[in-house]
Amino acid sequence: AQSVTQLGSHVSVSEGALVLLRCNYSSSVPPYLFWYVQYPNQGLQLLLKYTTGATLVKGINGFEAEFKKSETSFHLTKPSAHMSDAAEYFCAVSGYSSASKIIFGSGTRLSIRP
Amino acid sequence: DAGVIQSPRHEVTEMGQEVTLRCKPISGHDYLFWYRQTMMRGLELLIYFNNNVPIDDSGMPEDRFSAKMPNASFSTLKIQPSEPRDSAVYFCASSAPGLAGGPSTDTQYFGPGTRLTVL
Numbered sequence: 099a100q101s102v103t104q105l106g107s108h109v110s111v112s113e114g115a116l117v118l119l120r121c122n123y124s125s126s127v128p129p130y131l132f133w134y135v136q137y138p139n140q141g142l143q144l145l146l147k148y149t150t151g152a153t154l155v156k157g158i159n160g161f162e163a164e165f166k167k168s169e170t171s172f173h174l175t176k177p178s179a180h181m182s183d184a185a186e187y188f189c190a191v192s193g194y195s196s197a198s199k200i201i202f203g204s205g206t207r208l209s210i211r212p
Numbered sequence: 213d214a215g216v217i218q219s220p221r222h223e224v225t226e227m228g229q230e231v232t233l234r235c236k237p238i239s240g241h242d243y244l245f246w247y248r249q250t251m252m253r254g255l256e257l258l259i260y261f262n263n264n265v266p267i268d269d270s271g272m273p274e275d276r277f278s279a280k281m282p283n284a285s286f287s288t289l290k291i292q293p294s295e296p297r298d299s300a301v302y303f304c305a306s307s308a309p310g311l312a313g314g315p316s317t318d319t320q321y322f323g324p325g326t327r328l329t330v331l
Contacts (some may be wrong), residue, residue, distance in 0.1 A: 132319075141216070141303055141322030142255075188255065199268065200320065204254045 100125045102191045104203035112211045117161075117176040119206050121189030124170060131172040132190040132200070133163055142188060148172065159183070184210045216323035218304050224329045230292040233326045236285055237306030245320060246279055246289050247303040255303075261287065294330045301325045 105120040123129055130149050134142040146157025153165040159182075163174045172189060186207050192200040217236040225231055237244045245260040259269040264281045272279070276295070281287040291298055305320040 139324075141305070141324050142320075143322065144319045147319065199257065199260070202255045 100129065100191045100193055100201045102189050102201055102203040104187075104189050104206050106206055107204065108207045108209065110209040110211060111179050113181055114178050117174070117179045117183065117208065119174040119187050119189075119208065121163075121172045121174065121203060122170055123172060123189070123191040125191055125193050127193035130192045131163070131165060132192075133157065133161070133172075133174050134188045134190060134202075136186045136188065136205075138185075145174070145187070179208075179210050181210050181212070184208055216304055216306055216321050218302075218323035218326050220326060221324060222327045222329075224331065225294055226331050227295055228293045229330075230290065231294045231298075231328060231330075233289040233302050233304075233328070235287045235289070235304030235323060237287070237304070238321055239285070240308070241306035241321070242309050243307045243320075244281060244287050245305040245307075246287070247305065247322075248300045249303060249325070250300045258289070291328075294328075296330045299328055299330050301327050 102123045109119060111117055132147045133145040135145045136142045145161050146155045146163055148155045148165045156162045161174055161176045163172050165172050186205045188205050189203040190200050216238055219234045223231060242263055243260060246258040248256045248258055256271055258271045259279045260267055261281045264284060277291055279289045289302060303322050303325045305322045307318045307320045
């Protein structure tokens, strides 16, 4: 079984500051990890994903995330926030199993201060 | 490809009425998912299909909800009768098979959603 916890339902940073959105997971099988972004009045779209291989994953719009097995974490970062990054971000986990379903976290709303 | 298409984008109805939401997945995708998003409960998976067959409907809240996929390019989610607590945004998503052959490892492509308001 899989589960995911996003720490902080709302994060606010200044434009140009570091963005850090936290995600911890649990999984009984090797995990596959995702970050999705949802802009207002839109569906979710994939930001990045980790399946196997390199633990540092780069995504769209300058975001990246690092899979840390020892910490069961997959935190999302961006060195310099832009106003257009304001959105809701969802971490998700699934497992390398034909029976696994993807489980989404509760989401973190990112606000950017001018 | 046009992406996942959902209709209508907005639906306002009165309690007790039947509501039908529609979805056209991306061509070639084997999996189709229906989600519901509310402030209180977040994003919930209601049901998913593989090759037009319902695989897991454990997330369907009650018998008032039903979903069908008569062919690879069309699915419906029906609520009958509708209630005010059904008000939410309903998303359809589709994906190709994952590396393990299941629904879990490949990217899901979401439609724009249908915002349902039941008065």
